[in-house]
Amino acid sequence: MVDTAIGREPIAPAEAGEVELYHPHSWITKYVFSQDAKIIAIQYSLTAMAIGLVALVLSWLTRWQLAFPGTLSFIDPSQYLQYITMHGMIMVVYLLTALFLGGFGNYLIPLMVGARDMAFPYLNMLSYWTYLLAVLVLVASFFVPGGPTGAGWTLYPPQSILPGTPGYEWGIILMLASLIIFIIGFTMGGLNYVVTVLQGRARGMTLMRMPLTIWGIFTATVLALLAFPALFVGAVMMLFDRVLGTSFFMPSLVSMGEQLQYGGGSPILFQHLFWFFGHPEVYIVALPAFGIVSDLISTHARRNIFGYRMMVWAIVAIGVLSFVVWAHHMYVSGMNPWFGFFFATTTLIIAIPTAIKVYNWVLTLWHGDIHLTIPMLFALAFIVTFVNGGLTGLFLGNVVVDVPLSDTMFVVAHFHMVMGVAPIFVIFGALYHWYPKVTGRMLNEWLGQLHFWVTFIGAYAIFFPMHYLGLLGMPRRYHEIGQTSFVPESAQNLNVFITIAALTVGAVQLVFLFNLFWSLRYGRASGGNPWRATTLEWQTPETPPPHGNWGKELPVVYRWAYDYNVPGAKEDFLPQNQPPDWGTG
């Protein structure tokens, strides 16, 4: 079944001559306006983490307000809405998407498929700088009159561009502009990732020998290239509604006692466009996580991935299905019951390929030689958390269950588990895993343990009780609950508990950041392949890999990425570029 064919067929000669690399001459072209995918990856990652830190602080303020309403006097209802809006948008688009695709994609794709660089290094550089511009425009919205938009991260019209919504003056304009710029920048990078994976692989690297990390990033990039257009169009149209006074999304309405000039538009249209992007976006974030976690588990349990071929097909199937489920975010917007039926069905069908993946991870671990390294701990935490979040997804995918739970904390808990915490665990695991390749040094193990345990237990302390709050009927996005007939007073204690947990988890991320910088200088030297992994990036002649990655000769791939503990082999792993006459005979 799986292509582990070693030497049964000769490796074909190179199909194309090598493309000349751009060789930087100055410090600026080497490290600032760099065309090297590895440098671009680091730039992407650092920018994403920096803006992510802003979103983290916003979540602290949000939680503080929920637990201790009124104690921080500057958090008025407008501020609160702005915090949750910016927190959501930054985390989903500017942190997770950028870090997985721009960061890990750029670093790992050329190295793992055995290329010298991305197919179009110049375009790749433009992609980063455009992304940076998008981030700066977004940050600028904190400093304009009225502040950033507080429309909620879904930006639903008509309310998002009308007076009464915080940031309707400038914040929403900058938000939409920033999204448009982000999409343009992403497209430039995304084309690179796809072309490099499809057309730029090393000799012997068939698609069915690629590490699952690359499968995940590749499929996610394809999704992004097809899903972001919907957001692009929605953003352009809403920008016109706001700036030019068109009525794409605006019905005729009365606001603040005045009949507005708008009329005849369709607010639901925006929801369709937004979620046609928004649902694939979940998988744009989740698929790279699926891929990376597969490689982490296989490497740190010293076992070949169980059902590689099915893992690939599951990734592709999830990718395809993610385009036909978007309206499950719109059950409460009202729709023909047959549509609700259709979208509930497709939503639940996604559980099948997803469950295949989870079973295969568990079966990979089964009888494995599990090393509880930090990456492995995070990978295990991911599986547990993803199953948790996925199960509540089955609840919310059903129309009758979704309608009462909609706009409650249950939804917040669900999506934080499934696309917040779970992918972030993978990002942490991946950073601990690949940091040695990027820097040549290991991250500090003790700080890593502290980081992992506090984050893992803390995440559950935050989001587990939140499900309960949601079932109680506690609404999301409320600045202050006050006295209600349906939320018992004891819920307030739970809110305090959650906030304390959230602040603790937040604080320990600073430990992680400290670790990133401290280990740069003082970390243990790692050598080229500290995890004894099989994939190509660990086989580079130098660590960190130099410009051009491979020295004189490009690697030749003889086997799939998961030859761990092959009977008869001298070592417990066989690198992908290990010729067949070695070890296994």
Add this chain to the structure above:
Amino acid sequence: MAGPELTGAPLPESRLTRWRSIVSDWAADQRTFKHVSWGKSMMWIFLLSDTFIFSCFLLSYMTVRMSTTVPWPNPSEVFALHLFGQNIPLILIAIMTFVLITSSGTMAMAVNFAYRRNRRKTAILMLVTALLGAAFVGMQAYEWTKLIEEGVRPWKNPWGAPQFGSTFFMVTGFHGTHVTFGVIFLLIVARKVWRGDFDTGRRGFFTSRSGNYEIVEITGLYWHFVDLVWVLIFAFFYLW
């Protein structure tokens, strides 16, 4: 009851096996699409993504056209020109479409001559294509001016649903931007062809890579795509 007959006849090649060979072809070594360069595959993937953008625009146009309660202006009156003492419906748009389709023809000829290394003819045909493209944009500018003078704005127009102006300016504007970028792209490549960059292996100013004549075909792909999109816009805006 007799069970199913068990014979030793050879099974036909199962569907699964055929699927597998398709997969292994696609998953093959080094390149999924054999003999397709990086540049060309990038353009195809970009066009796929761009298709989604235009589809979203057109679907949004259809949605607002259906959601608005005010009657939609009659395109054959709105887009008529007063020529030779009578109103001729859709005449300008017919000429524009003719010009753009013609430019696709000259583009295809340019690609042909590029692969024959006929620099002169390639460059001339690309310039003609660019000229036709520019003429298209010019006529579009004229059409816009005429409509604006008649009182059409993105937020209102004298004849009916305000969404008419919004979608018209947005979608034709977005398409016109594509044509404009195409013209710029054509001029740059035509200059390179004229100068013989692809024979001397001269490096790009930004990318520091040397190109080859395939870039003419890649430019052509983009150009044909923009034409194809125009046909759809034409059908949905002017004929509906």
